[in-house]
Amino acid sequence: MQITVTIPPDQLDQQGEQELARILGCDAAALPGVLGRHAEAALSEYLSMYRGQKVLKRGSDMLEYRLYLLISIALAGRIPDEQFVSALFQTTSAESRRLIRSVLSKYQYQLQEALRATMAAAMTNLAYDREGGVYTMVLNNTNIVDELNKLLAAADGTLTPVTRRRGSVSTYDIRPSSYEQLCKLLGLPPQTDHLGNG
Structure with a gap:
């Protein structure tokens, strides 16, 4: 199923685009493709919830699953460092380190190849x-x-x-x-x- 999403200019102006590109580590020209992969990860999270495949109640479980999807889809199997996770999740370095460690433990079999590649x-x-x-x-x-x-x-x-x-x-x-x-x-x-x- 093909889905196209348009971000209204009042939600993301040129300055916001530059800031997002810096946060995501890409140039402005690559931003639509990078954001598209992030949107795919977010949509996967919603679809899993809507269909009752992944119903999470605790905030920490939701963050772990969200990071797992970002690694699997948006980051193409690359395990991010603490700085990148902190930039996305607004967490401290120590919190980001713990979050990554939890994801690597909880999803160890699903992320086995990604971990080896990283x-x-x-x-x-x-x-x-x-x-x-x-x-x-x-x-x-x-x-x-x-x-x-x-x-x-x-x-x-x-x-x-x-x-x-x-x-x-x-x-x-x-x-x-x-x-x-x-x-x-x-x-x-x-x-x-x-x-x-x-």
Whole structure:
């Protein structure tokens, strides 16, 4: 079923469009497509409620389901970071972190592929620090770091966890052995920058 929605100019003027584009992380030209995916997620929530498939009473359950739908539909399976969730839900960083963690737990089977894809994307954005003998990763999503560490713990409890670099807000260090194991678990070809480095 094709549904077209028009947003009246008095609800969203040019300044509002620019603000929304900034919040959603896109340019103004892409805004209609991005908002269309968000509208699809919202409509899915209503349809589930109308048909009695997902009748939620608690506010926290509603927020979790809403974020699950946004991840699945609007974000095409990308797990967002705390800043993005805070911008959409008007929550603090700590509240957003808890909300993401709850969604990853409650919808773990439905979001399994999305989580793996997000972890894999994070693992392809590394640099090797020869002086420290570690791979470094800049990541603003502590939940993804936690999930990487869960993978490591399940595979080999003797491996060093992904750890926040001292004095840094969102830079993490990964020892080569842990890096290789994570690449193996996520099906990624490992870099070989660490080979032959002591």
